[in-house]
Amino acid sequence: MSNSRFVIDGKDIPFRPGQTIMDAAMAAGVYIPHLCHNPDYASTGNCRLCLVKLNGRYVSACTQPAIADSQVDNQIDEINQQRKTLLQMLFVEGNHQCPGCEKSGRCQLQAVAYYVGMLSPYFTHFYPRRELDASHPEMVLDFNRCILCGLCVRASHSADKKNIFAISGRGMDSRLVINSTSGKLGDSNFSAHDAAASVCPVGVFLPKHKGYEVPIGQRLYDREPIAQVGDVAHPNHQRDKK
Amino acid sequence: MNRWRDIPQRSDLLLQYLIDIQQRDSCISTESIQKLSTELAIPAAQIKSVIEFYSFLHTTPRGHFNILFSDNITDQMAGSRALMRQLCQQLNVRQGDPRADGRVTVDTTSCTGMCDQGPALLINNFPITRLDSKRIELIAQLIEQDTPLEQWPAEFFEINDNVHRADILLTHNTEDGDALRALLEEGAETLLQRIGDAELRGRGGAGFKTATKWRLCKQADAAQRIVVCNADEGEPGTFKDRVLLQSYAAQVIEGMTLCAGIIGASKGFIYLRGEYRYLLDSLEKELQRRRDAKLLGNNILDQQGFNFNIEIHLGAGAYICGEESALLESLAGHRGIPQKRPPFPVTRGYLGLPTVVNNVETLMTACQIASHGSDWFTDKGTRQSAGTKLLSISGDCQQPGIYEYPMGTSVSDILIDCGADGPQAVQIAGAAGQTLCHREFKRKIAIEDASTGGSFMVFNRHRDMLDMVQNFAHFFAHESCGFCTPCRVGSTLISNLVDKLYTSHATQNDLRDIERIALVMRHASHCGLGTTASNHILDTFNNFPDAYQRRLRSTEYTPAFDLDLAVCEARAITGRDDDDAHIVCPPQEGFKP
């Protein structure tokens, strides 16, 4: 069955049964923009950036099983325009101050925005009030940047077996919460070595006692676009080494 | 935890326990959360995340009398907002804030399914319908006197069926147990074939073939299977399931039992929306009656091994829980977040077991087809849409209520029957459905034409269609589950932009933004809520452009920063709302009220 194939933007992609469009594309080195997907964890499909057209129908590449002999449109203007709108939504929903952000240049949200050509915010900002959590000795959480991708929730659940994070509320009131009596990270059994500490595609998890070690301008996405470098949690050069 | 006292504690009952605590204490206290957390071994934060998801659950007290005005557009057209203001004034409360003495809270809620007898409200989860100024006055008095609800006038709580047109479904009653006897005599395969031959399609909106769904579930490899009756009926303007559950419950339950017998399920659930809690007692009684008559429970009709038990689970104010995968999450005691598909519920549903989820009307219809045969059904309707369909008709018409029509009936015929006076629009299939304008009234109710789960709201020519648009935009922003970007952020952006338009601050550029967001929601959303939430916008853009154009500012662009809005917090703090506390922009020439 390993000779099943489908086509993305004219390029032939092999896949194994059970693989999603995203799995197969990643394996073949074809970049489909995404934020909430990380191959180490079950995909959920919440950021919707991996919107593609499968035989003319819109689907999310990270949840849609690949179909033999199908045609997938990925890098077409019609789709990239919509990805741009999705990013414009994420940028006004939270508080993203890129120029001063410790994660600038290593942030997937910023990198994907550059990639699809979203260079400045567009819609009216929501300016939500979100508090920092600096209660933990090793890590500060800056919820202002959370895009509710749920990766830390998944990592803490399935890799760390700690269930430290959860998403609470509904709709625009959805927010990331900590499973501890006080609701603070410091009261949980979180450690900076947890898998959950290094999966965030944006800048919520900020290690204490170090900052700006690599100067802005020399960081992961400062030199090469995300389509070549890959994810923060899975840069392509690491994958190549494996 | 009254309802569940007699059975061992289960973590999937979390939501049910929370609902009971809320009903008893008018909130869920930190102590209650701690206690549940210990007993069920669920982290407290997770319990709180569930509470924060459901509109009817609170961590601070709502007051002895908790009043929620149904806020559907049909309630508003019948004057609900003015009545709510009257009540707030008489009770001296602000909307949404509990009164200082803890007596009462007055607020709004999404459509409560009483559109044919609105305006309506819920008081401690019991509906009061046909509100008018006099009724509100009496309600205020009863609250001030602290009269227990049981002593309130019984006519307040009367709910009418209002069936104005009955066809085969509502007139051909089956004898109790007929469908189950047919199953035992003729066998599961024959009955499944019969439902397939009848070409029954789901009545909940999506129109999936019922026999196919049942067969897929039957074929799934598992030791146990589940049947769920979707009684969430949250689609604004829909209330036919309420009438079926009130007056035809026996057939609905028999339809579930029939499905269980065919697919080999031993456990079933009725997921009853919290707004219909008042039906809980009568439904529980009906279940007991059927158990006593050997139509439910173990060894049904003395057939060894034909076991099927039904539990009723309540919802707690979340429209998304009508979506089947969110419903199954809610049944498991979680937040109602729609799940990716595949896997579909027929292979992995409730707690991972193969599950059939069917609408109330679908189950009742299946029960009737089992005893009357497939021709009885296919004799009515069109080639692609067999049988009849129940419509919930409300809005600007003389006789709102339930109408059963053969599929293929035209919208204009229906408008005549219900006494619509000068209709300019029909919102069909609820807030998520289509907005039909005059030109489209010749269209037919059918899956291949104007498809509907049953909602049919009429708007006469004096209505401002933007009232409807604003109502629906607020509804979806409130009901989006928040899981995916386009719906979570897009529904709020649209809601804000429509408000901007409503106050005549919007420009042509804002309309372009609304359209762009609406299309991204339609294309990119994770579930049916998001993909349909902008239908009303895109339809009214096409059909009622004037409703938008006449509210526009003449300028091409206005800054996002609104001075007057910016001082609104200061106004609230100082308690001022006089003219001097507002920053008024000069009138724009483009605006003609």
Ligand SMILES: Cc1cc2nc3c(=O)[nH]c(=O)nc-3n(C[C@H](O)[C@H](O)[C@H](O)COP(=O)(O)O)c2cc1C
């Ligand atoms: C946002 C949303 C809300 C829904 N609400 C309901 C509902 O209240 N009742 C219902 O029967 N189906 C509802 N559905 C459809 C269900 O997902 C499902 O298709 C239906 O229950 C299947 O039953 P049927 O095949 O008998 O129609 C809803 C779907 C969506 C996307």
Ligand code: SF4
């Ligand atoms: S903190 Fe980061 S990883 Fe966790 S949900 Fe928010 S954006 Fe995703």
Ligand code: SF4
């Ligand atoms: S479309 Fe809306 S309701 Fe559906 S998953 Fe996304 S946010 Fe939730």
